Amino acid sequence: MSTPQGGVAVTASGWSWRHAGRPRWALRDLDVTIEPGERVLLLGASGSGKSTLLHGLAGVLGDSEDGDEAGRLLVDGVPPAQRRDRIGMVLQNPDSQVILSRVGDDVAFGMENFNVAPQAIWPRVRRALAAVGLALPLMHDTGHLSGGQQQRLALAGVLAMDPGLILLDEPTANLDPAGVLEVRDAVAAAAEQTGATLIVVEHRTAVWLPVVDRVIVLGAAGEIVADGPAAETLAQQRDRLTRAGVWVPGAELPHITRAGAPGQxxxxxxxxxxxxxxxxxxxxxxxxxxxxxxxxxxxxxxxxxxxxxxxxxxxxxxxxxxxxxxxxxxxxxxxxxxxxxxxxxxxxxxxxxxxxxxxxxxxxxxxxxxxxxxxxxxxxxxxxxxxxxxxxxxxxxxxxxxxxxxxxxxxxxxxxxxxxxxxxxxxxxxxxxxxxxxxxxxxxxxxxxxxxxxxxxxxxxxxxxxxxxxxxxxxxxxxxxxxxxxxxxxx
The missing domain is CATH 3.40.50.300 (P-loop containing nucleotide triphosphate hydrolases)
Incomplete structure (x- = not known):
């Protein structure tokens, strides 16, 4: 087994990012500190900059040709690109994160890149696949995976690396209801065992509330509009956040009246x-x-x-x-x-x-x-x-x-x-x-x-x-x- 190194600290000081060719900033003047080991649910309307923030923290936003940056975004006091060996991210599109043709090789890929001892890799591969409920042979062709299975595979690859910062972008979007709970519990267990810092972007708010400490909500202009203890913040600002597009648990669903009837x-x-x-x-x-x-x-x-x-x-x-x-x-x-x-x-x-x-x-x-x-x-x-x-x-x-x-x-x-x-x-x-x-x-x-x-x-x-x-x-x-x-x- 690997020896967990604990969680990392995340700091944003007046940090802003604008994608190349866009007139509007995706994120503007973010000031936030996330302590080592904190578990954060990052919420906001579609297009509010949630994925951009995760990409920034993963150190993969690119250089000045890819966009304009202002302020500072740090992981353990240094730019994220210098801490990539401590950061694991599941992308919003799992299809883009499948690298190799066999399930076992794909999970092992990250560890091989960071020179994990060969004798330690395969026990960690098996443990990670079991944790996310992907019960497939190590030789199984990744080209035959469903979207939900791809999400489990990507998460297994991240958990196997024992990162200090786990970044998850809609990790359960393509999963069936049973799979959602299984994956959530696997993430929570990994964070608990390793002390990793966890930041999850997810529209299924209710699913993640039992396992997070804090919610941060981004507004339409890419600014922080709410930040605090998870259940308390959502309860106190329920109506405002619902109007902003956040899936607040317990908010009433719309009533849809159908005018037609099935035809031929x-x-x-x-x-x-x-x-x-x-x-x-x-x-x-x-x-x-x-x-x-x-x-x-x-x-x-x-x-x-x-x-x-x-x-x-x-x-x-x-x-x-x-x-x-x-x-x-x-x-x-x-x-x-x-x-x-x-x-x-x-x-x-x-x-x-x-x-x-x-x-x-x-x-x-x-x-x-x-x-x-x-x-x-x-x-x-x-x-x-x-x-x-x-x-x-x-x-x-x-x-x-x-x-x-x-x-x-x-x-x-x-x-x-x-x-x-x-x-x-x-x-x-x-x-x-x-x-x-x-x-x-x-x-x-x-x-x-x-x-x-x-x-x-x-x-x-x-x-x-x-x-x-x-x-x-x-x-x-x-x-x-x-x-x-x-x-x-x-x-």
Missing amino acids: ALLSAADLAVGYRGGPVTERLTFDIDRAATTVVTGPNGAGKSALALTLGGLLPPRDGRFSAEAAFAPAPHRREPVRWRSRELLTRIGSVFQNPEHQFLTGSVRDELALGPRALKRDPASITAVCDALLERLHLTEFADVNPYTLSGGQKRRLSVATVLATQPELIVLDEPTFGQDRTTWEELVRLLAEIADEGTAVVAVTHDLDFADLLADRHIEISAPEALAKAGR
């Missing part, structure tokens, strides 16, 4: 089994996707939900069973299977929002990203401009219209990915984790928007671990079991 079927599945080539296959599913209906797909990590979303979107062939479009929805009578449709035929019929929004960005600006689909359909320039302007305003992206999509916050990227699909006005929209990275305000706006387009006749399918979202929106609920559960049941 667009797609039908009978004994459908889906999965990636070389990977496990789901249980057999039978269902219809109806016009003007909202269908929610839930299930544990690794059950095949994302594979089902890609199959529904015509982007992945079924592994078995029947899956076809109704005659009125298909582009031709002899091509009823969506996977056989041409790109242009899919654009007007089925729009897919991927789990990782970056996987569908193709241009250098937010506005061009929105206009790409309508332009491919040769729609009128004036109508394209009107659609783009309306979506930018509705999804709180107007000020970022000329910004590179890859430089947006995680929540902003998710809203843009939804908007790009809505821009072509398809008859069916399939979304994989649509509420990822959303604050309370943008979450409610997104739920209302999806309810509205369903009432107007669009079929909506959403893969999600967000049970509040599912309860508010679902006309129909598809639950997929984990492959190991099916094996135990003899199915």
Whole structure:
């Protein structure tokens, strides 16, 4: 075992950061001290600078070409880049943190880079994987991991290094409810055993309150608007923080009134089994996707939900069973299977929002990203401009219209990915984790928007671990079991 070195101290003195090419500072004049061993929940609206602060503390923001910096940000009294061997960070996008092709090698990678003794590495790898609940062989291909499994893998890599500062950016966003608690408890246990300082960015406030000492809330201008003991601060400033987009526990959810009713079927599945080539296959599913209906797909990590979303979107062939479009929805009578449709035929019929929004960005600006689909359909320039302007305003992206999509916050990227699909006005929209990275305000706006387009006749399918979202929106609920559960049941 390694010998824990305890937590580090974090100090910001008038610290500010502005990303290159942006007129507004992401964070402005931060003054804060976090003592060694403190556990902090960092809250704030989408785009308030939470991820930027974590990147600054990890020493990975870059140099003057990447942005403008003012003031001082220190870890144990020195710039963070000089303490990288004491800092571990789980990024908001776990896909970007998977380095090697085998699970065990990926967890060992950080320790190998910091010259941990070879005989100590593999016991720590196994212990970290067990702690986060990733029960897979060390030789398992990382390319076959679900989004939630990637998050567990990234966290295992951090915990195995026994860092003095643990930085977690939305570490449970892609996890099923049981996995959320398992990962939270693993993080809390690691911090307790090592004395590490912990800073967590997470919109699931209630989950983390039992294991943190303090909350720090960032405002829309990148300033600190609240700082204090966790439960006390949220209780005393509940209404103010709720209005600012913070998920305050106990705050009432919106009431969504649906005006429409499900219409005719667009797609039908009978004994459908889906999965990636070389990977496990789901249980057999039978269902219809109806016009003007909202269908929610839930299930544990690794059950095949994302594979089902890609199959529904015509982007992945079924592994078995029947899956076809109704005659009125298909582009031709002899091509009823969506996977056989041409790109242009899919654009007007089925729009897919991927789990990782970056996987569908193709241009250098937010506005061009929105206009790409309508332009491919040769729609009128004036109508394209009107659609783009309306979506930018509705999804709180107007000020970022000329910004590179890859430089947006995680929540902003998710809203843009939804908007790009809505821009072509398809008859069916399939979304994989649509509420990822959303604050309370943008979450409610997104739920209302999806309810509205369903009432107007669009079929909506959403893969999600967000049970509040599912309860508010679902006309129909598809639950997929984990492959190991099916094996135990003899199915």
